Amino acid sequence: MRTAVLIEPHQFELQDRPRPSPGPDEVLVAVGEVGICGSDVHYYEHGRIGDIVVEDPLVLGHESAGTVIDTGENVATLEPGDRVALEPGVPCRRCSHCTGGDYHLCADVRFMATPPHDGSFAEYVSWPEDFAYKLPTTVSTTEGALCEPLSVGIHACRRGNVGTGDTVLVTGAGPIGLMILEAARATGATDIILTDVVEEKLAFARERGADLAVNVAEADLEAAVDQYTDGVGVDVVVEASGAASSIRSTLDAVKRGGTVVLVGLANEATVPFDVLDIIDNELDVLGSFRYKNTYPAAIDLLADGVVDVEGIVEFESTLADIDDAFQRAMDPSVVKGMITIDR
Numbered sequence: 063m064r065t066a067v068l069i070e071p072h073q074f075e076l077q078d079r080p081r082p083s084p085g086p087d088e089v090l091v092a093v094g095e096v097g098i099c100g101s102d103v104h105y106y107e108h109g110r111i112g113d114i115v116v117e118d119p120l121v122l123g124h125e126s127a128g129t130v131i132d133t134g135e136n137v138a139t140l141e142p143g144d145r146v147a148l149e150p151g152v153p154c155r156r157c158s159h160c161t162g163g164d165y166h167l168c169a170d171v172r173f174m175a176t177p178p179h180d181g182s183f184a185e186y187v188s189w190p191e192d193f194a195y196k197l198p199t200t201v202s203t204t205e206g207a208l209c210e211p212l213s214v215g216i217h218a219c220r221r222g223n224v225g226t227g228d229t230v231l232v233t234g235a236g237p238i239g240l241m242i243l244e245a246a247r248a249t250g251a252t253d254i255i256l257t258d259v260v261e262e263k264l265a266f267a268r269e270r271g272a273d274l275a276v277n278v279a280e281a282d283l284e285a286a287v288d289q290y291t292d293g294v295g296v297d298v299v300v301e302a303s304g305a306a307s308s309i310r311s312t313l314d315a316v317k318r319g320g321t322v323v324l325v326g327l328a329n330e331a332t333v334p335f336d337v338l339d340i341i342d343n344e345l346d347v348l349g350s351f352r353y354k355n356t357y358p359a360a361i362d363l364l365a366d367g368v369v370d371v372e373g374i375v376e377f378e379s380t381l382a383d384i385d386d387a388f389q390r391a392m393d394p395s396v397v398k399g400m401i402t403i404d405r
């Protein structure tokens with residue numbers, strides 16, 4: 063099968079690899095669509111994300127969906143022809159986190175496209191049945207692939223307990239920020255403010271329904287939030303840029319007793335945070351790591367037309383043109399590119 067392998071930064075090689083066979087509990091999936099995630103682009107550009115280094119050739123891609131073409135002997139819920147979204151992190155199922163329900167925190171998770179585990183920029187992937195979710199006919203394969211970033215948004219909103227009528231600030235209008243916007247709206251938030259430093263991203267966020275979009279390279283966030291909320295502050299801030307200045311600014315925008323959810327991964331290991339602010343204002347400051355049990359909700363939201371994920375896709379490319387696609391994805395004004403796995 064054709065497989066796009068990152069052999070060194072800025073260089074993919076299209077290799078012919080043996081097609082996998084499904085294990086007893088697995089389905090063999092003909093991959094259809096794979097989203098290019100910011101983490102794929104980071105590995106492509108730098109060969110590492112923080113301490114996680116690409117030591118050996120790696121197959122990138124973890125936002126994927128396709129069609130089942132074969133099933134292992136124990137598979138009962140899926141059959142050839144079913145279209146499925148693939149949840150990319152498969153945990154050990156045995157540790158205390160897994161048995162306690164927090165499987166996303168399993169230390170032995172096998173997460174696609176995270177060294178040393180290969181991802182899905184390939185014609186076929188064999189994947190556990192219970193991490194492959196059947197798509198209804200009304201949900202496209204592209205939407206199935208984008209259940210992954212949507213899941214990050216759903217989990218962040220669940221972490222922040224975003225509620226009906228809430229005012230939510232999302233810092234960073236990349237794909238993750240935009241998916242948080244979708245999830246927050248679906249959860250009942252009525253006022254959603256987005257920030258960014260790239261004007262095209264803000265214009266896009268406005269088109270997609272942000273009630274206010276603030277360019278924090280030019281305007282003062284605290285003043286903008288004060289004006290919007292009559293000096294009260296927002297109920298929940300979800301930080302989705304990873305920029306240190308943005309992480310710090312979350313405390314200036316949240317109301318007393320409010321919640322800050324940190325999703326964006328900072329380049330710096332430490333970011334100064336005013337702990338007195340957190341104590342005096344009784345803030346909940348929470349981390350949000352990937353997601354758990356979100357795929358069924360993501361698929362239902364898509365089937366019911368409550369969220370739009372396809373609208374963030376700005377270009378589609380193919381395995382053969384994957385280098386060009388990644389060059390394009392590096393443009394800071396581009397939100398999301400998809401790779402169609404053509405055969």
Ligand SMILES: NC(=O)C1=CN([C@@H]2O[C@H](COP(=O)(O)OP(=O)(O)OC[C@H]3O[C@@H](n4cnc5c(N)ncnc54)[C@H](O)[C@@H]3O)[C@@H](O)[C@H]2O)C=CC1
Binds near residue numbers: 235236
């Ligand atoms: N915690 C988790 O489970 C996950 C975390 N992430 C992280 O979430 C973050 C967002 O992911 P993507 O949307 O894919 O990244 P992205 O890089 O495409 O988007 C980040 C956006 O933040 C904007 N930005 C930069 N500086 C800013 C500032 N000072 N204030 C406001 N916006 C600013 C950028 O212009 C860009 O539009 C990244 O740090 C990523 O690593 C992504 C997936 C899962």
Ligand SMILES: CC(=O)[C@H](N)C(=O)O
Binds near residue numbers: 100101173
């Ligand atoms: C940080 C990422 O973008 C990636 N989706 C991951 O969860 O590791």
